[in-house]
Amino acid sequence: MGRILAIDYGTRRTGLAVSDPLQIIAGGLTTVDTRELEKFIAEYVAANDVETIVVGKPMQMNGTPSETYRFVEPLVARLRRAYPAIRVELYDERFTSVMAHRTMLESGIGKMARRDRALVDKISATIILQSYMDSRH
Numbered sequence: 477m478g479r480i481l482a483i484d485y486g487t488r489r490t491g492l493a494v495s496d497p498l499q500i501i502a503g504g505l506t507t508v509d510t511r512e513l514e515k516f517i518a519e520y521v522a523a524n525d526v527e528t529i530v531v532g533k534p535m536q537m538n539g540t541p542s543e544t545y546r547f548v549e550p551l552v553a554r555l556r557r558a559y560p561a562i563r564v565e566l567y568d569e570r571f572t573s574v575m576a577h578r579t580m581l582e583s584g585i586g587k588m589a590r591r592d593r594a595l596v597d598k599i600s601a602t603i604i605l606q607s608y609m610d611s612r613h
Contacts, residue, residue: 478527482605484569484597485532485548486510491597493605502605507594526562529555532569532604567608
């Protein structure tokens with residue numbers, strides 16, 4: 477069984493998370509400059525057994541795609557072309573940033589660290605991944 481890689485896409489930074497090989501636990505991987513995202517994914521996929529890539533689907537509260545979706549849709553198409561053997565799926569990411577901030581508060585992370593957008597993006601990717609895995613069971 478391969479890992480699941482999750483992407484919380486942002487126009488400047490992108491948070492990444494990955495599952496354990498048994499696809500039970502999600503863990504934050506890193507945050508990369510979005511311009512380097514596809515290079516990072518290529519290197520990660522080459523070095524690791526990745527079965528699925530889950531990309532957060534940015535949605536508005538009313539269920540319509542948000543402004544960022546216009547960047548996510550072409551990314552998903554490129555990933556599907558580049559990795560035909562890997563399943564690439566979109567997963568609703570509403571509330572992940574709010575949940576990431578709440579998680580940081582509850583874990584006792586200091587105020588300065590909570591301002592770290594890269595940390596928020598990585599935690600958001602982890603939440604997307606864990607929610608995706610939970611939804612499959």
